[in-house]
Amino acid sequence: MTYARFAYLYDDLMKDVPYEDWVHFLDLQITRYGISGRKVLDLACGTGELSVRLAAAGYDVTGVDLSQDMLAVAQEKAAGKKLPLFLIEQDMSQLEGLEQYDMVGIFCDSLNYLQTEEEVLATFRGVWNHTRTGGLFLFDVHSLYKMNELFKDQTYAYNGEEISYIWQCFEGNHPYSVEHELTFFELDPANGLYHRYDELHFQRTFPAAQYEEWLKMSGFEILSVTADFQDHEPKELSERIFFTARKQ
Secondary structure: OOOOOHHHHHHHHOOOOOHHHHHHHHHHHHHHOOOOOOEEEEEOOOOOHHHHHHHHOOOEEEEEEOOHHHHHHHHHHHHHOOOOOEEEEOOHHHOOOOOOEEEEEEOOOHHHHOOOHHHHHHHHHHHHHOEEEEEEEEEEEEOHHHHHHHHOOOEEEEEOOOEEEEEEEEEOOOOOEEEEEEEEEEEEOOOOEEEEEEEEEEEEOOOHHHHHHHHHHOOEEEEEEEEOOEOOOOOOOOOEEEEEEEEO
16 A cells, blocks of 8 residues: 555654654664664655654665655655665565665554565565664564554544544454545645545554564564563553564
């Protein structure tokens, strides 16, 4: 699933996303597990908000995303800040031709956009191929609780003067999946009218134990499984599950 017009409104609508928490998580794991290299592959990098922050912090960042529109925003953002950022249009489940990195990350629940077990496993194997031996693989996903209780059959809305949206969530066809119906309205300052755009997005998650099994099948050693940016194991009401693994 790729973003279309939503890519150009994404940052305005997602101002509350705690990107600095992801940077802190990455810094903590790299320090904790003794990673000295600075080469980072940011998969499903979107508008590059996290990639740019990592580049500003001194990391050598390559961003990969399936959406041409997202990458265009990311490129403009990096250029505006005069930061080096190498961007590639590619499906994270079909990685090929890249270098090997000290750390590979799939953040902001981007892995949940993969619809099948085969796609997730293919992504893990592709990450293994592009991670140096001893390097880290970090990612986060929605918990089962978040999918079943906080998303399913819920409606969220935002009413701003220039941008507004209605976000409706419905149970998907797969277990632990949801369909996001997004309707957003953007003000045209030239005439004072609003343009309406509609997009449909799908997300699916799996039990933590399943992700652990796939990591092991792909050749990774699991170092930690935590939740909600806290250094503790997931609990019943945890919303976001974080995985740290190392290529053996």
